[in-house]
Amino acid sequence: MSHQTGIKANEELRKFFAKSKEGKTRVIKVAIKEEQLVLDNHKNVKHNWEKDFDACISQLIEENQPCYLLYRLDNKNSSGYEWLFISWSPDTASIRQKMLYASTKATLKQEFGTSQIKEELHGTTISDITLYGYIKYKKSAAAPAPLSMREEELQEIRRTEVNTDISIDTKHHTLSGVAFPITEPAKQAILDMARGSYDYIQFKIDIEEERIHLVTAENIVLEKLPSKVPSTSGRYHLYKFRHTHEGDYTESIVFIYSMPGYNCPIKERMLYSSCKNPLTDTITSLGLIIEKKLEIDSGSELTEKYLYDELHPTNSLHRPKFEKPKGPPNRGPRRITKHQ
Template sequence: MSHQTGIKANDSLKKFFGKCREGKIRVFKISIENEELTLSAYKDVKSTWEKDYDKKIKPLVEENKPCYIFYRLDTKNASGYEWLLISWIPDTATVREKMLYASTKATLKQEFGTGYIKEEIHGTTLDDVTLSGYQRYKTSAKAPAPLTSREEELQELRKSELSSCTDYSVDSRQQTLGGVSFPMTESAKQAILDMARGSYDYLQFRIEIEEERIDLVTASNISLEKLPSQIPEDTARYHLYKFKHTHEGDYLENIVFIYSMPGYNCSIKERMLYSSCKAPFLVQIENMGLEIEKKLEIESGSELTEDYLQDEIHPKKNLHRPKFAKPKGPPNRGAKRLTKTTN
């Protein structure tokens, strides 16, 4: 879920957008100045888009200062010439600048015209926005998204469960996958509705085992740095957290469901109940209008770092997956023996 800042293009920039439709402009740069989107520089077409690319773009990129760069390609669609949008947000920029440019991009695209934008790339280093960097992006965009390590583990677990299962009746399937549905208390329901409206960033729930219900433990607004300290070390819990971050030039707020189970510090009954109630509880949450981006399982709060959440929500693509290498045979095993067959 992306958010916008309310910053819009000034009048001169809006007029310039109209000039771009004529096809003579190759590239232009936009900055945020005085809470307005402002034209900073532009250059005309000289040659093909590939020959112009590095010559036109590199001089526009400043080391520590974010900006947007529109680059006109030579292809057309029903609207006219197609454009590449580059979000230049270097790692050396301040946090405020990163958030500001990330959350203003949606407005910029709308005012320029999304129908003209063919592709987008996000750059944090100069190499990202060169012609070779753009070509790498196009290659990676065609690659299938990989599974995260957690998803691979769950996939293997499901395979092993299916392979060991001997009863394939409809009843057994429902019992295995359906789980146990406990009702939520009114305070738990209200907190979920409040989170959907933006009142809270963090909710924690527990199963009241004797009463067979799910109750709210806490509802608050906390930073990611404080999230690990909220995870109990001696009991299981369900958590909902609004992860605020930037990714490829966009400011995002994603709801993450976290199931924390601190190993064998919990009783067998508690482990079984939390595991069985999880799927029905998630269905109840989503039916109340709260969209969950990612479901995680952890043992300790120390796992909840920004890098971990980023990798789970936005898994990196591996273009150079290593090929399987046949293991070498044992040393000094002697020459291979030949067998002779006779008719």
């Protein structure tokens, strides 16, 4: 996994991470200061994790300042106590701070130890990171993703006309393409991206296995996105495009289908084209909302302007007036016809 910002934990924080695994620490607050991940505060265990939750969290967060919180639960796995990773990014924080913390999150998780992080919780308002907000999040994560009106219409059409339901575990032909099953790592990466763990995922088709595999799941800057597109084979990409639109900070999931022209065999081109729509339906069913689908020939097309224009096209309000075409040159004076 790439480290988007290059910001890493300082020595004090690394030592405290090691000490916190002993079990006395309930919550660790981590901040970014002077281009380092630093220990900002911590609280020790007093009661069980439910009773400690609101009392500890409310004392550590600042209304306008993002931070990370690592909250120790009471269950254990093979690596020790399980922890809840909380990413606090309030709406009132600056866009620069939001993006800095979002792009450094994967680094912090790696520094702490991903095997001990059981779940992630992202908060933009204080109610998101209360005990009630955490329980509400767990319930919503366990429930099936709600369908849009268009998705409900399509589901009803499929149910009444022809069986074209898309499954993660089975392969079959549909009216809109061929649905190859996706592997478990690919499915997990989509779920992780929906929870905010990654901003870039790449998939490929294994033609022999007739399955869709995960290539990579990571955090990258937009400038690195073109280099991720192969020049000799097809790929599917998911990218979280962070930008501002009309003064508001926006995060949009873009699905990109890349096929480098005729550098690929015809069978590969046909399979990638046929599997595209069933794959995006599967991604949506896993809770990741795709705001734009794009098709490209090469990575060089993936510029900030291109993505922005595709997501927010400009409508032209001024159409040129129709002009009567001019007559042929040197046709002489107009003839006058007299009526008797």
